Amino acid sequence: MSQPQPTSQAQPTSRALHAPLDIAFDYTRSLGPTLSAFASALAERRILGARSADGQVHAPPFEYDPVTAAPPAELVEVGPGGTVVSWSWMQRPLEGQPLDRPFGWALIRLDGADTAMLHAVDAGSAEQMRTGMRVHPRWSDSRGRGITDIACFVPEEQEPAAEPDQQPDGEQAEITMITTPIKLGYDHTVSPGEDTFLRGLAAGKLVAQRCPACAKVYLPPRGACPTCGVPTATEIELPDTGIVTTFCVVNVPFVGQQVPVPYVAASVLIDGADIAIQHLILGCEPDQVRMGMRVRAVWKPPEQWDTSVRNIDHFEPTGEPDAPYDFYAHHL
């Protein structure tokens, strides 16, 4: 395969660069009066439902009546036993689900309720599941975590019901908040333009793309010209010099910061490009950085290069005369 020429058409080669992207966040959720009462009861090994205006008992409880939109007038204890009204079988449980071995998902109508609760049933095999089967909760070792205080349900014939909870001395703290960790994993794929850009960086080059309609040069390439809406397929290699259009001096430490404060984060307009990139300006005191200042890339040693913008450690002043304001005014 030949090296890309400065103005060659991008050719689809192998699959674009991709990498795992894991995102996680622990949501803390305030419960409000109804769900707070529900969660507090679960912590005492009791299950509450809500009676609606038409006399139906919803378990788990509604926060607002589905007909009248009023908060529940009355919370009533239901279960803890119940009857399966529909089920499916989870042969290979997914991360976060109640059990990590094959289990049944079930809609369970708790005794005294008119609606059903979704939960897992630890039945061992699909053959043990049937509509109409009697189940009761197996409680989690932890308390105060809302619906997951119920670890799962179990078939009555397989496991005896839990002993009623010992009434603890004193008043139990009301559960008003729960934390729900959310973690999702993706295979993040870069665009063909980004792929070209990142592979160029691995070879120590800055590869941009030019819009065939308006001739604007995008670094990094965007895939489509945001002005014209057409693919920007023409590749063009740019030098690693440019000017600071605007910048800020970072004085605030934050988690994950990799450069000691104070330092300068700047928009750098690479020579020949029509959009600026963000990077660090080091190699001079922060108060020496100016709008229009000429800078050049300081690359890490080639043996550390990867398909990453981190191959450029930072930009530093070249000492050349500043660009006049009019040259970069329309990039601000």
Place this chain on the structure above:
Amino acid sequence: MWKEPLIVTDVAVIGFAQAPNERHSPATTNGVEMLVPIFSEVFRATGLTKGDIGFWCSGSSDYLAGRAFSFVSAVDAIGAFPPVMESHVEMDGAWALYEAWLKILTGEAEIALAYGFGKSSAGNLRRVLALQFDPYLLAPLWPDSVSVAALQARAGLEAGLWTQEQMAGIAARSLADGQRNPRAVPAGPGASGSVADLLAEPYVADPLRAHDCAPVTDGAAVVILAAGDRARALAERPAWITGFEHRIDSAELGARDLTRSPSAASAGRAAGASRAQVAELHAPFTHQEIILRDALELGDEVRINPSGGALCGNPMFAAGLARIGCAARAIMSGHASSALGHATSGPALQQNLVCVMEAR
């Protein structure tokens, strides 16, 4: 009866395009690579350019993309400079089309374009969709989309409302239709299987087999609407919208009768669903087609999903819009004089939208 004179009441679909439905698109999650070609295609077919579009509206999801504001990157595909009038819904593009329709009805635009895109294969779709549940009582259990559909399927099977043979029959018909749709997901093994062959396959989520579940699909779709005379000038046979309604059922999964779809029935009655000769139903699971036919009161004479439907390609946030586009195409091509497109959202057909169209 008094009518507001400035309101435009005649709006038609005049253009539709969809990206190939793929199990693993090489595209990014921001949709640009899937959208640029279909924008070109729909502009070529209608003779329009981006400057003719008075309002743009998109449907997509950050949870699906795994990144914040993914729809903003997608705007690159428009060429949105100078700025355009643009909006977004975190829903299927069918609801973006609804917003676009309202924009024309209120006289703020004459031509509007709605699009939807989703790269469902980027994450684990069954887990991503667990986050559409109520975050207190359901989402902490990570109930996955296929298992919840399986609860619904069993409820109907045990109530005698449908059979596994009927479900397999729907799969067989859909896969056969999909083989005539060049944009359908390429058929895998079993596509030509008989009902008996399909029923011999193992369960993936008892009582659902693989053929009962729409494939995890990447894709995108675009539909263009135009008002009155603009539509007549731009299309030989516009698909005039005669009813466009959406409704939702309770978020309390265990309080719903999962064997019925009151929201689809209500939307269908309000939109005049029973007039349709052709219905493109967004049923990601075979048994859901049966629920929807019943709710929309579609008789045996109504042709269901000539495109192959969602079982031949279910790109999240685009598949519902594609159903409307396929239904409109049946009218624009002269194959039908009335058609409906349906879109669903949420677990077990929680939310439903119906768009009824006719030739004039």
